Structure formats: C-alpha cells, structure tokens
Amino acid sequence: MNYLSKRSFIGMLAIAVLTLSQLVSSAGPATEASLIADLSSSKQGTVTDALAKLEKEYPNSTTAQDAIKKLLADPRPKVARKAARVLGAIHAPVDNTDITKICALLKSSNVDEVTDGLKALRGLNAPSAVPEILPVLKSPTPNLVRDACRTLAVLGDKSLIPTIEPLLNDPNPKVQKDARDAIFALKAKS
Numbered sequence: 001m002n003y004l005s006k007r008s009f010i011g012m013l014a015i016a017v018l019t020l021s022q023l024v025s026s027a028g029p030a031t032e033a034s035l036i037a038d039l040s041s042s043k044q045g046t047v048t049d050a051l052a053k054l055e056k057e058y059p060n061s062t063t064a065q066d067a068i069k070k071l072l073a074d075p076r077p078k079v080a081r082k083a084a085r086v087l088g089a090i091h092a093p094v095d096n097t098d099i100t101k102i103c104a105l106l107k108s109s110n111v112d113e114v115t116d117g118l119k120a121l122r123g124l125n126a127p128s129a130v131p132e133i134l135p136v137l138k139s140p141t142p143n144l145v146r147d148a149c150r151t152l153a154v155l156g157d158k159s160l161i162p163t164i165e166p167l168l169n170d171p172n173p174k175v176q177k178d179a180r181d182a183i184f185a186l187k188a189k190s
Helices: 002-027 034-039 044-057 062-073 075-088 096-107 111-122 127-138 140-155 158-169 173-188
Strands: none
Touching: 034 044, 034 062, 034 111, 044 062, 044 075, 062 075, 062 096, 075 096, 075 140, 096 111, 096 127, 111 127, 111 140, 127 158, 140 158, 140 173, 158 173
C-alpha cells in the first residue's frame, strides 16, 4: 500500500510539472509595451531585467530606445549603468545630452560605473566623449586604463597616439598590450 502511495504521488507530481511548464510556455515572451512599462518600476531588478529583455528582443525599437535614454539620469546607479550599456550594445543613436549623461559615469569613484560608461561609449557614435575619456588613462586601476584604451581606439583618431604612447612602458603588461592595440587601431584610421 505504501508503495502505491509513493507511486501515485510521483505521478501527480509529474502531471503538475507538465501542466506548469505548459502554462509558462503559453504565456510567451513579454511584449515591448509591457517591458517599457516595467522601466517605470520602483524595483531596480524589474527595471534592469526589462532593459536586458529589450536589448535582446527589441534592439531596433525607437520607442524602447527613447524610454531607455530617459533612464540615463535615473538616481539608481545600477539602472543608469544598465541603460547606458544597453544603448551601447544596440548602437542606439544618441545626442550630446545622452553622451554627457553617460560620461558622468566616467567620473564615478565606483570602478564598475566607469567600466560600464566606457563600454557603453564604445558602441555609440560618440567622438565628442574623447576628452572625458582621457583622464581615465591616468587611473590607478589597470583595468580602467585598459578599457579607456579600447574605447579611445574606437572613438578617437591619430592625434591621440602621443597621449597613449606612455602606456607602452606601463608596469602592467596587459595595459601595454591594450595601449599597443589602441595605437595600432588609431594608426589604421584615415
């Protein structure tokens, strides 16, 4: 009798799992409108999750891009950082106001904020950000210097080579490599 009860329980559990998986799969992906609505949430996690989904599912939506740009001024650092990263990842068109808000991340004492700002700028048409990136080359954090070199290689021109050349003698070999790569990329630009 005890064996039959365990067997029945396992069978019912299997049916419940199948039913639940069908319910979840029939719900489908979130709509663009619902994800944009989630950007107004007071819950940081809800907003950052919606940003990630918009990046993957609606990268070309101008409606989503406009809503994401508004989050660049969000007082929650993780939200502003994620908004910047998403705009960079989807190569969204940005204006000087957006670039200024993203460049504000470069002035943070938080290494992750500076990193996200640099990575976001790499994906944007933002050569006007170059003067804001240059101070990061003097950061005591090698990974920030490396990211600054990579970003300058994308956004800069040949005139930056003399500014980057001193990094070829940096004690960190990884900084040296990224400086060398940046100089090579800048020399290749016409």
